[in-house]
Amino acid sequence: MSKDLHTGFDETQYPHINQGLAGIVAFSTTKSFIDGAVGELIYAGYNIDTLAENATFEEVCFLLWNDRLPNAEELESLNKSLISERELPSPVIDYIKSTDKSAEPMAVLRTAVSMLADTDPTKGKFDEALFMDQAISITAKIPTIIAAFDRSRKGKDIVAPLSSGSTAFNFLYMLNGEEPGTQAEKTMDLCLILHAEHGMNASTFTARTVCATMSDIYSSVTAAIGALKGPLHGGANTAVMNTLLELEAEGKDADAVAFTKAKLAKKEKIMGFGHRVYKTFDPRGRHLQKMSEALSKETGHEELYKWSMDMLNTMKSEKNIDPNVDFFSASVYYSIGIQPDLYTCIFTMSRISGWTGHFMEQAANNRLIRPRALYVGEKNLPWTPVEER
């Protein structure tokens, strides 16, 4: 019998339990579009290739928040606002300086973003008129948090943000204590553009789910950071680099083909390959691949690119699986001198633009998000006193 009278569930309505919600359409959005079959990615009207060639990260932020590109005056105004919001409130600096040096960077970022709410005069009030300023404030402060914790845990002085320059330039300056070169800034900026937005991934979905309770933007972003931290989501690029470092430990002549085949034979998961949406080469991967090739030559780490290509070709021939965005971002970040355990933080620094864009979109057309669970346990068991159990 299909209808369980006791539970009220009509099983004919639920032919299966959709544990991952794959294929369920939960939203309409103007933020991004992915055609996984042909490898196309669009942010609010613009192809990722167009943006990668022409835009700055700040223009992409404006685009994701407003669904159009800014004019010159609007862009200048946004740049000024982002610059003016870079400094951290003193309780956040105190926390970053005093917390355990072995703390995970993503955990520190999660805590620090959450803490920003305390000194916001509106406490992150859920009010459409305030969302843009809240998004700008958090977007501006995330790079400062990441750089401050990285320096603090290494026993170095925290570098105050600049009162000029792009997000990418200022971040590399705060991280390294010296101004980056043009190529490093450009690479960083492109990485920020490529990771800014990507449909209904797990962290964006988390951000919208929290928004839907009409909580606040700090709660929403803090939750999204927690989701992105997971190795099945943003944590993957750190794992990719750790794999490349395993090869590096074998020396410059390491055989990445044999290494990959051995891992496959042991049924070990190889990070950086495969994607639930893309069934072909990830369009972001192409930009990162070009950059990885150029950087590996410039920095004299050509083996990194060679190993990457050997792994890619082996995965394609053995398993017919293409690399995802994490695969090449790992070696790109490594080449510009960023250590692996910060990669997911840098992903956050970029994706904050997409999360907050989705937050505003959700708030403008809100409904509480809660699917159902099918109960498969027992019911109405009699009580047994503890001494008789």
Place this chain on the structure above:
Amino acid sequence: MSKDLHTGFDETQYPHINQGLAGIVAFSTTKSFIDGAVGELIYAGYNIDTLAENATFEEVCFLLWNDRLPNAEELESLNKSLISERELPSPVIDYIKSTDKSAEPMAVLRTAVSMLADTDPTKGKFDEALFMDQAISITAKIPTIIAAFDRSRKGKDIVAPLSSGSTAFNFLYMLNGEEPGTQAEKTMDLCLILHAEHGMNASTFTARTVCATMSDIYSSVTAAIGALKGPLHGGANTAVMNTLLELEAEGKDADAVAFTKAKLAKKEKIMGFGHRVYKTFDPRGRHLQKMSEALSKETGHEELYKWSMDMLNTMKSEKNIDPNVDFFSASVYYSIGIQPDLYTCIFTMSRISGWTGHFMEQAANNRLIRPRALYVGEKNLPWTPVEER
């Protein structure tokens, strides 16, 4: 044409966009069952009435974590573990003491729980063998965080946790600086039991979504706190009390019937009524109603109970809507001397048991959770240089 070749979406497969995921079954669970039609609630086999009459909150924690009741030895062991984990690491105490006194209690709780990860020697490692100890540690520390912040913001000394006594007893002791009476402890314990678990609500769903990226239990619980904070979820009980306080401001003779009708006429939302799942009286509400009645007599605030009943009867006759769990929990908490802006924190203190139970269930049978979004924007727009926009 039903299949959009460009998007790859087959629209016939998506007859509508299910924005709230209502009715979509995303999980099987042994944690709880709700029959909204008859008003039945079961935690892992046991009816909420059975548990309300017989169990302690600590037994309910064990039940939600293990899907069975503990024997005497197991319960003693759990009680000991919970007691031994009550103290906060010093960075968390420092944060609570130094943060803005006007910070929202739920925001402080969110930050403090997130911060616990830094001093966990395993950093919340995603490892089945560690989940139970992680759950115990967070469950034990949440009451300490709440009481410490409430005292700190009032300029009072923080009271260290007791090395004995129930969660309810110790919490009221830390909050008020004196041992609670038997009735207050019993009331608090019952409130903790009634709010411990409730199917696939927004915060539990958030906790599972974050868990599914294989992030960590701190990320998961921090995200859930952010979701519970929202007025469409856990924040509702604070809003209910604020409504009762509006009546109180009118004096003891305030007319709650006229008050409710006036709000309805102005189409204002009246908090504490209606529920997506229950179409009848929430079974938890019955226990809380009894408690509210008894307490209002004991404390000499009989008008609170009378106003509540007048509101309830007016909502039933005017709109045929029943009260939800938040409606009576507000006046119960108020009667035992807890101020309204802490109510959602107390909900958290209880619901942590359900969240962590679901975290372990999700981890044991995991799949990344990400539904889809239908893109409704433009595609492949040409680039316009900024000076021409």
